[in-house]
Amino acid sequence: MTNQTLTVLITVPLIAVVLALIWLGWRSRLRRQSDVERLPEVPQQLTPATVVADGQYVVTTTGGDWLDRIAVQGLGIRTNAELSVHAEGVLFDRKGAAPVFIPASAIVESREASGMAGKFVEKDGLLVISWKLGTRELDTGFRSKRAADKKYLLQALHNLISAAPQADADSGK
Numbered sequence: 001m002t003n004q005t006l007t008v009l010i011t012v013p014l015i016a017v018v019l020a021l022i023w024l025g026w027r028s029r030l031r032r033q034s035d036v037e038r039l040p041e042v043p044q045q046l047t048p049a050t051v052v053a054d055g056q057y058v059v060t061t062t063g064g065d066w067l068d069r070i071a072v073q074g075l076g077i078r079t080n081a082e083l084s085v086h087a088e089g090v091l092f093d094r095k096g097a098a099p100v101f102i103p104a105s106a107i108v109e110s111r112e113a114s115g116m117a118g119k120f121v122e123k124d125g126l127l128v129i130s131w132k133l134g135t136r137e138l139d140t141g142f143r144s145k146r147a148a149d150k151k152y153l154l155q156a157l158h159n160l161i162s163a164a165p166q167a168d169a170d171s172g173k
Contacts, residue, residue, distance in 0.1 A: 036072045037134035042091060042101040049084035049091075051156040053149035055142055057081035057092050057100070059116060063130055063137030066116035070138065074098055083127075083142050085156040087163075090129060092142070102140070106131045110157035112150070116141045127153055 060075035062068040069076040074097045081094040090107065092100040108131055112124035116139065127142045127150050144150045 036070060036136060039073055039075075039098075039133070040089075040101050040103050040106075042099050043088050046084075046091065047087045049086050050159070051149075051152045052082060052084045053142075053144045053146070053153055054082050055080070055144040055149070057083075057094050057097075058126060058141030058143055060100070060138050060140045061116055063139050066113070066139065075100070075138075075140075081142070083144070083153065085153065085160060087160075090157070090160070092140070100140070102129060102131045104160050104163070106133065107157070107161050108132060108137070109161065110154055112154070113141070127157075129157065 057077075057079050059078060060070045062070065077094075077097050079094045079097050081092045084091045084093070087104065089101055089103040089105075091102075094100065107129060110127065110129050113126045113128045114121060114123050116126065116128065121143060125143060125147075127144065129140045129142070131138055131140065142153075144153065
């Protein structure tokens with residue numbers, strides 16, 4: 001038996017074991033997160049977006065825990081996306097995955113960060129939106145393709161957040 005054959009005989013089963021463990025871990029995470037509420041539907045009619053930016057939907061994690069990826073409902077899938085801010089909320093139109101809509105009333109804050117769940121960039125390179133889905137607090141990360149877009153997104157999100165409580169107060173909530 002040659003060295004090359006022995007290496008293959010050891011490496012292939014080792015890779016298979018690692019992949020099986022990753023799969024089991026992901027399945028376990030899905031089971032643990034089965035209580036995550038359904039995502040809000042994207043409204044049929046959205047007002048025109050105040051800001052639109054292309055970039056990458058990074059991930060959604062448990063609020064305050066940038067390593068605890070939310071796996072259910074495709075929230076843990078990193079994909080290219082278009083982020084648009086509307087009066088009704090924020091829409092992540094993801095390529096190859098279902099869109100994610102965050103109602104304005106659910107958004108708690110927006111900020112910049114350097115990384116979350118396997119994606120690390122330069123200082124303040126990510127836009128992070130903190131929001132509530134039922135009783136669960138979540139953080140969703142987005143990296144704009146153009147760095148200049150982040151400033152406009154943050155401003156639009158701050159305006160949306162400051163307008164949301166007034167809208168709730170007017171509606172008697």
